[in-house]
Amino acid sequence: MTDHAHTVNVFEEVMARLRGADQRFTPARRELVTTLLAAAGPLSITEILAVTEKIPQSSIYRNLAVLESAGVVARIMSTDEFARFELAEALIGHHHHLLCQVCGAMSDVTIPHEIETQLDTTLNKLAIANGFALEHHRLDLVGKCSKCL
């Protein structure tokens, strides 16, 4: 997620979404978006704090909440207690996660389009059969990352 051509579009899109939600694109929010954009996967508050040391924790929480309600950021839970944050899929594309059970790190991965498409087809049928209105799916690979092997 470090492609520069995309980066420009991401920032424009973020600005548009914040405007649409009557919210400003403040320096703190810009730094949060930059941090999430540079990350290899969803970040915990602790990880975000380590990078953006000048922003107080409460501001991080509050701004992430604003960004989330503006559709810029997605908040996800992994296996542990604390939340992780990433840019919304509308901004960085649909993807999945490698979740390390040892260090807790999450990193982004994508699966081949054909598999994704076939999976979607199957899941849609499954949803219909259960009277469920499917909006999206979440697929995580759980195991040990290369650093923890």
Place this chain on the structure above:
Amino acid sequence: MTDHAHTVNVFEEVMARLRGADQRFTPARRELVTTLLAAAGPLSITEILAVTEKIPQSSIYRNLAVLESAGVVARIMSTDEFARFELAEALIGHHHHLLCQVCGAMSDVTIPHEIETQLDTTLNKLAIANGFALEHHRLDLVGKCSKCL
């Protein structure tokens, strides 16, 4: 997960696993297993409390922790803050979840074997390509359940 023939095996397996972990199968633990077995999906502490009203919250937490370390129960996080608990897949089989964004309920579903197999193949390749030791995967369908439509 209410098939009686399986129920017997589940209880035997639970007893075996608790014995293996040097833990007793106390009435409270039996009631927790029964509750989880009867559920249509993973339950939150609140939901468990509503069913097993006589067991204090701390005992529920403590017993679920014992059951988890004995490999009987799995603790999972959905989108909200609080944990949910279900019987381990070794006991009730591999499955996925329908996750309602409105009421937060999770219910179990299975996908066709062929799709599951093909998905496993793909994910294994993906894991190898990323130097990741894959242990298992988690697939959730996120949307609105039939009650919340």
Place this chain on the structure above:
DNA sequence: ATGAGTGCAAAGGCTTTGCATTAGG
């Protein structure tokens, strides 16, 4: 008797909120 399990209450840790201050439009 002896250690595991239980139950109540207090403490922990991540997250949210109140309120006075600051800054952007």
Place this chain on the structure above:
DNA sequence: CCTAATGCAAAGCCTTTGCACTCAT
């Protein structure tokens, strides 16, 4: 100027832990 955003500290909420009591072996 005036509202939104900020920063610090206090409060909330789910969860864990301490400690004395009870029960089964």
